[in-house]
Amino acid sequence: MQYTYKELYLKNIGLYKNDVVIPLNQNLSESRNIVLSGGLNGAGKSTQMSALKIVLNGQDANCFGQQSYHGFIHDYMNTRSRLDGIKTCEIGLSIIVESGKGKADDLVIKRIYTVHSPTIVDEEVLIYYKETPRLVDSSLEEKNNFLNKIFPPKIMERFLFDADAQSKLADDKNNVELIKSFGDILNINGYIGVEKSLENLEKQILGEVADVEKSDVMILYGQIIRCEEKREKQKKELAEYERELKALDIELDHLNKWCKEVGEHSEYERLNLEQELLDCEKEKESILLSLDEYMMESIPFLLMEPLLEDASKQLIAEKDYLLQKQYQTEDKSKLERVIEVLSDEEIRSFLTEEQSTLIEIKQRSAWCCEMSGVEVAEMPIYHHYALSQLEMERLNNTLSELSRKLDSNSIAATEKVEQFMKLSKKADECQHKLKALPSDQQLGDRYLKRRQLVELREGLNRHIESAFQMIHTLEAEHTELVKTHKEMKLRLSDKQLVERKVYLSSTVRAILRDFVDVLRKEKAKEVIESFQDMFVTLLRKEGYVHNFKIDSQTFGVSFEDNLGNVVNVEKLSNGEKQIYATAMNYALGKAALHDYPVAIDTPTARFDSHHIRNVVEHYFPRAGNQVLLYSTDEEITVARKGMIQHHIATEYLLNVEPNNYEVKITNGYFS
Template identity: 25%
Template sequence: MIFLELVLQNFGPYSGRQVINLDTRSEENYRPIILLGGMNGGGKTTLMDAIRLALYGQRAQCSTRGNLSYSDFLTQCVNSKATPTDKTRIELLFEHIEDDKPVKYRIVRTWDKNPKDGKDTLGILGDDDTWPVDSLVNIWDDYIENLLPLGISNLFLFDGEQVKELAEQETPPPIVVEAIRGLLGLELADRLAVDLEILVNRKRKEIADTKDLANLEEIEAKLTQYQEDYQGIQAELATLNDLIAELETKQREALDKFMSEGGKIASDRSHLEQQQKDKTSTAENLRQSMCELAADVLPLALIPNLLNQVQAQGAKEFRYQQIQLAKDVLIERDKRLINWLSQLTIDLEQVEKIQYFLKEDTENLYTSNSPSEAPWLLADEESLSQLDNVSYHLQNAQKLAQQQLANLKAVEEEIITLERQVQTAAEPEAYQKLRDAVEDAQKQVIQSKAKAEITQRKLTELEDVIEQTKKELKEYTDTNIDRKNREHIIASVGKVQATLKLFREKLTLRKLNKLEEEVKHCFLYLLHKSDLVRTITIDTKTFSLSLYDFKGKPVPKHRLSAGEKQLLAIAFLWGLAKVSGFRLPVAIDTPLGRLDSSHRNNLVEKYFPSASHQVILLSTDTEIGKKEVETLRKNEAIAREYLLKYDSSTRETTVLEDRYFW
């Protein structure tokens, strides 16, 4: 699916008719990003609301609707300068594959300043934008659910506030939980389980006599009461968990203050002083070792040129000595060769030529290798070998000296750090005050967790009571009702429910395992810091994320920086979108939030060009600034650019094509 065009007419701050081309396709190359820049209050969020409204109408989760009725919301969306006779209109042209062929549809929603019957008028136009497809109008909600289900739309159409909320909370907000459940298909299984329960109860009542019916109703009343109590305790437990999260935050703040103001250092002062003493001793040992090196061959490193010269001269003289020895041997051999040749039936002239050649060759060998100057080193082979050993030991001594210098520098830096830590230790009175604050915060957390544990135990006990009551209800039916046909239905439903429960559990595990891997890969890809996290797990009930390092130990979320938390939230949404299997456009309002420069660069270079085949970015000048937009342009990632120019005097926004802030 790809959005091709968005048309706004008298909608919000957009006066008159304004057309935005969203098509990213080009014959030259592939560029996925549509960049729309605008200041806060200039109409960026209104564009996102227009896309949602076009797709889902009354069901749209628009940012400015709040608790307004649909009629009041439509009235609110009308441009303030529009006359009572002017129509407000939204058009969204998109293309998708249907029966292996590309098909285009234009969604058109229009309404007056005071909408008739509190609704808009929906029209669907076909390929040529002229003939209406009336058959789609009546089933549009079902049709769009197959293309882009409302439950998972927030994975593809989201804003920076949603990312901020997801980053700060330990468990995902309801809007993301709803998307996850829609992705996993859990709401369908839950709905089927409820429908089966209703069917069973109806069949029980149909086959029971008056007494049986009274007993059944009594058991059902108890079951209903237990379920209501369960919901109440569940709500109480949720409140306690929120309180625990708040108290844990206060505990971390107290501990951070304790650490920053020297409390922990003061408690470990003696340990730090001992460490400082040990490091000082290590430094002295290193210095002594370096002195021993300086007393050996290391000073020769000051005259490397002289050593090289001596080695070269020794090699020359040694070779000359070898040639001198070889000369005599060659002369004797040549004499024997001439005598032998003279005894053969070879012409005397030829023998003389051979004799002349051998003599000249020997003289040339001696002449070409004779030294240009008189030998002065006069070293024997053993001395030259010792000279090579000196060079070898000198190289080892130099490497060892460099290593010990580096070690000494590191130890000295550690000593300085330890001295600073000891100096920043808190005074006894301040230390006790900080420690009391930490202990008080810890005590509150422990008490709250104990209360939550008791509440959880009550919840578990009530679960057992509910299961026992359901079992009693089932046993009562099996024992007292003798209607084979309806009994068969009840028994079959029980088997279906058991199978459905098992299916739901296995489906959840299978999809969550895939989602965990996808979220981890996305997070590490965005973070470019592969040694932080090895595994990410997702709770099957709360869908909260848990991080583990390479030693299998948990990585608390509060240890992540604000930027890393936001990258984790974006990786979560990105992973969900990938696992969904839907090839859909991604629209992001306020895309960078409070990210620092390095994390911004990661999103700009890695996420935006890869998030989807079509990425619509709605940004201010401080988010995707001059540096970021130049990076996107350099990487050829931007297909089209628009500037939303807001005039505060008229309170109207104009869409300017082929322009951005820079």
């Protein structure tokens, strides 16, 4: 089957605003198979490449990088269209399909997107044939599956690629990408899938039939007998459990009656008595606190009363003592002043002799009186001030008030003591009643026994339920065994037919394995021949490499240099690795079951000038029956274009118009 891209249709995609139709098969012939599109960076070349990948494979296309499918479409839409309020964009591709019988038809694929946000994008896919009107009318998933069968994504990676994809293939040390591509392109994976399906079918048939022998039927019959015996045993155990449960229920009823009539009443009475006893204790504690308060209040009064009385007596004594001392001091002072006056010489000069004699007699008398007068006894003075009559009355009133408070506290304390004695008597009565009730140990024993009986009853119920379930399970097992026994008899009769099917399936699988091995080897030879042809041509080192080999299992390629040393891909330079990847893509394309167009973006990137000349001159014309090249002016220059001019069917030049920032496509190339 050969495919040729006829027209690429873009609407509101990238820099392509409104409707843009790009013919891809104008002047296309066997000798002129190249469609060359030139443009500077950012002119829309990669947009066309991405459009080809997306229209063929949708969300399975290999062009989104780290973005999601819908996010890529959102960013992929023309910016001016989105700003103008337009939400739809379209990608379409018309493909000429030529079968081996010489018949050709146009397959048209169109994807229409309605972009709401980066995460919400509605997609509609139209697929139909032009010449023979056949519309692929099914769900979106089924349409994508239909396209993926015609254009498998992994295969299309080898026909639609850029320099980065080439480098990925060149740097694939374990040949993971190569093995996937080889299996898909050569349809080896399809044969392997058929072989696996047959193997699974054999396992399924063998799992159903297994090794059915007559002895198996007898063993199954013995299992039926043992199942019946287990069922009867379980029924006997169930009857015994039910008898035990009946006796247990009688004992539990008696115990429940005692607990209700005696236990619950005693618990209620105990709670009331304990509460009453607690209240008594609280009141007693309150009385004791009150007595403590009376004592704490009376103690200062008891201590202060004698002290105040002593202070009163001391003050009175001190007052009398000070008065006597004052009178004594005043009399002596007066006497001394009189004697001093009478002794004055001036005064005595005016006195008669009799008056002087009388004064001397009086002096002697006063002296004698002073010397023999009553002396006041000395006493200690504690108070350095004298109390007035009013302060003495206040002190006496304080003493009287203290006496009254002491009498009042004594009466109140006596009343509290009487209350305390009554409460003590009441508490003794509560204690006596509590002792008459059943003890906690007795109640605990009865309740514990009741719980034990309840647990035992629950255990018996579980045993009964388990026995019922076991009987039910055994009956179901018995029914299943009987059914299986009948089926096994039938399967035993069909065993020979099944064994025949398995034998035929295993034979087909063996043939498929051998065929796949042969196919791998034959295709590996075909690939290595095409690879050697292109690799040597592009490398341009005459006699440098020879004796090419490829492993049909790992597809690892090796060859020998002019000194006989084995060279593998890891030993190649970076430029030679790009040559390796280019030659391998060419070889896989030649070995493919279908002939797909080849599209290459940045076709000469990562090649040096020497290798670029070889790639342009010898690879591009032979890459496929239709080759789409998207190049800048520095990759395929005007001079390099001249090397393949006779192979070019159509030339396009992509320019971005500065006014409206849209791509303008014109015929021709860089001048």
